Amino acid sequence: MKIGMAMSGGVDSSTGAALLRRQGHEVHGFFMRLPVPNQEDQIRRVGQVADMLGIPLHLVDMDQVFTDTVIDYFLSTYQDGQTPNPCIRCNREIKFGSLLDIMQEHGMERGATGHYARIATDGDRPVIRRGRDQRKDQSYFLCRIRPERLSRILFPLGELHKKQVYDLAEELGLSGFRQQKESQDVCFLSHCSVAEFLRQHGGPELPGDIVDTRGRVLGTHRGIWKYTIGQRRGLGIPDATPWYVVALDGRHNQVIVGKDEELWRQSIDLCQVEWALARTMPWEGLIQLRSRHQPAPATVTRTPRGWRATFQSPQRAITPGQFAAFYEEDRLVGSGIIAIPPESST
Structure with a gap:
């Protein structure tokens, strides 16, 4: 050929x-x-x-x-x-x-x-x-x-x-x-960080609050795009146990932090779900949440708002905007985009 x-x-x-x-x-x-x-x-x-x-x-x-x-x-x-x-x-x-x-x-x-x-x-x-x-x-x-x-x-x-x-x-x-x-x-x-690339391309230096999951203001940030879910370093919030970024709220320009246990979620909402092969619902298989994530057993169902994936065991640092890939053994049968902050899905 x-x-x-x-x-x-x-x-x-x-x-x-x-x-x-x-x-x-x-x-x-x-x-x-x-x-x-x-x-x-x-x-x-x-x-x-x-x-x-x-x-x-x-x-x-x-x-x-x-x-x-x-x-x-x-x-x-x-x-x-x-x-x-x-x-x-x-x-x-x-x-x-x-x-x-x-x-x-x-x-x-x-x-x-x-x-x-x-x-x-x-x-x-x-x-x-x-x-x-x-x-x-x-x-x-x-x-x-x-x-x-x-x-x-x-x-x-x-x-x-x-x-x-x-x-x-x-x-x-x-x-x-x-x-x-x-x-x-x-x-x-290949020659700069995400934060530097975003700054070079007009990423806004918009200060805002760093808050915990109850809404208490704990500090300030200079742009939510400088943070990622699961991030620990660079928050500047001293405490007896570490704080982690657990969500980013673009609407209110807030970085939301919590303790390690608040990073774990058992269900997530998905949008723009696509199936490579026709499948009946509910679907059961393995879901991979990022490139180095160990695929985990889960069930995908339809909901009034779209789609939901529920894992057999809680998963850590699930990140809105990332892709969830659906596998049956080693076959890639579908995918969706993690749609909303995970804490809203539990």
Whole structure:
């Protein structure tokens, strides 16, 4: 097949492209120009890889659509007192949205990335499964891909472990990757903190109250976007036991703090729930609340206001704005957005 590979110059996408080429496919590399640091260094690296593999490389200008779709979402979500996940948004709208369409316009039959995930079938429907390497599994970040797109997507590294990818890269003639530091950051935050990025992009310095869950004023803050659920440091509130951020109230510009026991919730409200596979309610399975959260048994039900997830055991530091991914064993069957402060859901 003619396959478009989203390439960054890193070991995963480079090895994925090499592996597809070795399998006999006609591979084209696609590099997205984005408003992120060190783009020219990336372009030079990905160009070297494409030359080494002998594949065409297409540079795609995604600067404006990325700004409008991902960065604006990132800024507005923080300013609303919630916590965004820009990688999930990017995967839905950019990599497996606009870029996949551009690949098709260039005659590609499939689009591929270096994600550690797999695609299987459930009856006649494709469904995402966790990557074989549990430590590197990235299926959570793919939880909002539109189901109808899955038939056009390939994950060539899904059956491999990270060590195998490094070994395969060397076997295929791609050297030097073991010496590179692997990026763990959001691409546009690689050289600054969230607070600094928000400040650079007009995050308002709006002082407000730090209050406890009973409404007592305990201190002041200089912008709720500087805080995250579960945060302990930097609150400036002395006490015999630590205070933690338990909620952010954008409407009243308040940071709400509590003790550790107030961070634990057994049920949450969800909005914008989407199902990759049709399921009857109530649904029972595993829910993952963030990228490093251990999936927990839970039940999802319909409510007069929308959706609710109830866990068998309380979960800590549940964060509005983040995504809840629904799994049946290793199959990703749906997702929703944590809609409101968790204490309002109990």
